[in-house]
Amino acid sequence: MEEQRSAGTPSAPSGTPWARGVPPWWRDRSEHDGSPGLPWRSTLLLAVFVVVGTGFAASNQLDREPLDAFARVLLLAGPAFLLMRRRHPVVALYATTLVTLGYLAAGYPYGPVLLPVAVGVFAAVVSGHRYAAWGAVVLLWAGHVLVGHWLYRYLPPGGDRAVPWGEELAAAALVVAVLALAELARVRREQWARERAEREAAKKRRADEERLRIARELHDVLAHSISVIHVQAGVGLALLDSDPEQARAALTTIKSASKEALGEVRQVLDTLRTPGDAPRTPAPGLDRLPELVEQAARAGLTVDVTTEGKQVRLPPGADLAAFRIVQEALTNVVRHSGSRTARVGIGYRPLRLDLRIDDDGPATGGDQGGGGRGLVGMRERAAALGGTIEAGPRSDGGFRVRVGLPIEPRETP
Template identity: 70%
Template structure:
């Protein structure tokens, strides 16, 4: 059975549709994956060799004044094309080999033709892999050598037909410039593509990290609140089991209700993980469920007074959920860390801003909380995600206060 990728890449591959999944290996400097970079391009090189051999034969028929193709010419042509097998591993060497074999081929008086294709491919591979100076040097060597042969060494080299016209040299120079220009364009496009690919990968990793933090925050808020209620009620039930069975029964009933609600919310989070993109089966909690929090707090002996100021408006889902979780976490901290039996929640509705304040009169119990210590951090992350702020600090009279400012857009 094929082993599935793990970690962030595994999460991205499992959740992304097939046409957007990330490859297991990124292309290396040569433009191929690590695995493909070890393979020689036999098929393409074979096709290029066939084309150069056959094309040179046809080109020779149209240039009767040049030397006919013999075994040495065929060996030179084959040497240049076969060297293209290593154009991905050793692009600099291949660029100079193709240019050198082409220079010897032309210096021997053989006909012009597809031999220039071999040079173009060798130099193209060097440029797109970042060896620009090597490619330019190889092309410059070929052009300078051809210029030297065509206007000086022609006296001692075949086919002894006089100096070549300067228009021919201009054509060779134009061809070399075109090869360089196309290679540079391909290199720029390739670097742009690789940069965009890296940016997409980094963005995907950021989205995965943000989603992981969001899920961790959600699970923490759900479990911390519910388990705190269960812990308090369990203590009450144990203390009253013998002396007041009816009160102990009420505590067990509250434990059952809190655990059922926690399981439902955890199941909703896990369902969203298993089926990404599906519509949630239940709406996300919001301030509409604030009476439930008050009722749960009353079940553990905490009286919560809720006051509101301003005209309430329909909050966007993100702001509504953040406000609910902040109040929930603040009340959970009162239950776990404060000896106060009264807490106050004040909501201030302003245009495009919701202000929250949760106070208790203390004092701090100093007892071990048994939590993860991520409650305040989670509240700050929720507020920061909306562009808001959180302030949490002890009060001068011994209590504790949590203040939140949550901006939102009314058109959402």
Template identity: 70%
Template structure:
């Protein structure tokens, strides 16, 4: 019926869903077509019931038709005022039956009104309205019938009350099932929205980490070389030229990696134009550190890693060396790679001393390293060594690719 369809996150519609606004309130659309169709069905069905119950029930007159129209017309408000509509349709049906008019589709208006009330969350009101309707029918059919039309009417059979009670229970059961399904759908939609927000947050963090790692490393190299160039510009032009060449190379590489990240943002479904960096580029990283005045010794070899683990390992080493350049007075660092027991261990040491006030691990760089490791189920330990200097120890689970590179 109009106003009763809803569409879930996947685009599937369920006929029983009431039409609710985005913030829980009813939509402004009125269910005119369905209400008019139901009103016509009730009027025609009641006329047919009158023909079948001639002599047993009072004939339909103007008052009967007014009651039928009022009971059906109330359903226009079934999404806006479900409680009032439930009691209103039950009251109109009670008056209709109390006046001795034929049994027929008048019950349908009560069923639909109570169904909408239960689905909307007004369970107690719907149960009360149906209970009132059933109690009123019992009262009319077994006690008040002798004073109400039609004349010389007999008491109804108690078996008939059992049928009506079963009909009432069936309405409640179907309504409760629809309400339960609607609540489940609402929870699923909220969970999908929460999962989408979580994925968006994780993607933003990933991009922020990538940009930070790329820019922090390259700008550190540029900063050091710019200082060298300025210091030697007058006394050693050739060395200053070398520093400027290093700055150009570092800035070009940084621009390339930033462009790759931005391309991923613009076309998230496409494969990247260049492969993500991994530990196979460690010699290149060592050369860049040397350009910044840092000598790096590398010991050990990395096993074959899944792309995500390989990228995380590379970025962790890159960020650790960048921090040495920026925050340590040492011009020497050591990188050691070990793997055993299903884990890759990365250890980056420098001899210090610290030159900055933020070397304790509260910066974005160390936070990004910890996030990368945690995303893979690994850990990061970073802090001063007992004998001086600083150490970064990363433990990442191994995920060996089954296919050959």
């Protein structure tokens, strides 16, 4: 039966005003389009409370004027003006205040008639109209004093007496309490707005940093592997007829490089599909430098690695950055240098890791399929860890990349 009913009755889309089963004129427009709509529900509840509450209070105030049609119009007019409190809070507040003063001047019974003014004051203060709220409060209190102590002789009900000053002081204390609560709500609302803006900014910053991290990872993985594939494909094509065995070795290198690239790309993409989960394979580090040297050798580049200092286990972030920087530097040698030899120096210093990658050049001026983002990516990786990087041509025609990464080393077991 439930399935038949849901199938036979069209449901409103979640973004329509009827999505929650209420007509659009009943729901506040601000709930679904962000604009300052009319607060129908709260205003209607307030009007009912004021009318009913004043009716009960009037039964114990036989010395006041009875509630007639005009009195009820005034009781409803105050909450009615509050429908404008989101778009025009000052107008709504002063209109409600004047209506309330008219009700009190007419000698009608006391009751929750001041509640609409309190709501108007609250709305004005929260929306930033503090001085207007204070002005309305002063107007209401001064009008009540004027009516209760001087004009009561000329206003209904007949034979009325002056209001005791103790009641005036109590009313003043109540007004001050309302203003204090409104100010507290305003401060709290501004604090929430700032915190929300800070959270949104932090969320956007984290998303941007994650996007840059993934872009760097993909660039380093693909740039290195595709450079190797590009070089070996050229070798294979050149030697396909004259030296089939060497061409076969080039094709084997292409297969190995592409397989490794696919594995690393899959690892990066897995972090997108399952955010928060631990990666299934560890991130590469300097412990995989021999594999990098072997790949470079298959691309025709001889790499000489030297290590200085006592080797320590690096933090994961620094270890990955160091590996990727060396990988990108060697890729640039393959792409842009005529040298077939590169030297990698690794220096383990106290709280610092030094890297130096040199080639003897000369620069070929060509681009073997790169996008020109290699040096930018290396600088971003070093800057993310608070490190430094210097990259540029040497005086003898070669090229040097020098990197310093701050670390907190842990002794190898």
